[in-house]
């Protein structure tokens with residue numbers, strides 16, 4: 001087996017080539033090693049491998065697999081981390097990172113504006129004796145007040161779901177590191193294209209690969225990126241024994257997704273900016289939230305941190321839930337669903353779907369109003385999407 005390295009080359013070259021393993025057949029496309037087990041030449045070899053296995057020596061697909069290894073190597077190169085562990089979903093990655101890192105008695109500080117399932121994982125940590133403090137992620141004073149010597153980790157989404165608040169990663173990381181805390185970033189909305197979180201102080205970066213990495217809404221997957229020490233010494237033992245491993249078939253889908261991710265995400269973000277500008281001032285909307293617009297509260301930070309407003313827009317329909325539902329039902333091209341980062345544009349009503357579980361008070365705190373819609377901009381023609389939205393809002 002030969003392994004291709006594109007280390008030191010530009011991200012788009014890495015995204016196509018890095019980590020490719022070729023068998024003795026020299027196949028061009030990455031092979032799907034759809035096998036749970038591996039054959040040993042001898043009993044002694046089996047014994048040796050269970051004692052210590054090298055990077056290309058596999059035991060069982062729950063521990064690792066050649067196709068998954070290609071995906072892990074490639075995303076680690078793109079992210080700029082030493083290693084990565086691929087998981088069955090984004091939530092397996094969040095769960096794996098946080099549960100392998102924390103012990104009872106530890107203290108975690110998290111931004112309040114989080115994906116519902118991420119909040120669930122933090123509640124679960126609290127149930128097992130981890131103290132979790134919540135802050136407004138955009139307010140550095142609150143981070144400063146909550147982080148204390150001995151805090152184990154901070155956790156936040158670099159761009160929050162669905163309110164699109166942008167968190168100053170470097171500033172939070174500096175506060176965390178001064179207290180000896182690890183910085184865990186859920187970088188899904190920012191994507192590896194727009195922000196290499198480790199360059200801004202993150203120690204551990206988690207992705208739901210289900211979103212922009214797949215890019216076609218086909219498969220669930222996740223990945224944890226970090227130091228070799230953390231990935232192989234801490235995260236892998238937890239994940240391999242608790243069953244969070246990715247399917248080799250899904251790793252293959254994600255490998256192919258990575259090859260086109262840069263082109264897709266840049267095109268989607270460009271359309272998102274065009275659409276956000278076109279919707280600004282529309283009489284049917286009370287707010288257009290897009291980090292790429294100058295009126296976004298963290299616009300300057302977003303430009304510094306991502307160089308783009310990203311692929312997501314939040315809009316607030318004037319007239320609340322009824323008006324929002326009526327607009328949703330008039331859309332033709334944009335689909336009502338709850339994924340994001342897909343080639344197909346998708347619109348979500350967070351208050352009644354992804355964030356339904358939150359209390360009214362929590363929803364209000366996070367800006368999840370009855371009229372709020374989250375739009376994931378796809379690869380369709382931007383003008384067709386604008387026409388679809390304006391038509392739906394005009395009624």
Ligand SMILES: *Cc1c(COP(=O)(O)O)cnc(C)c1O
Nearest residue numbers: 089090091115161188208210221
């Ligand atoms: C979707 C999402 C997740 C969970 O990912 P799954 O692949 O659905 O398990 C976690 N964090 C954020 C920000 C997400 O958007």
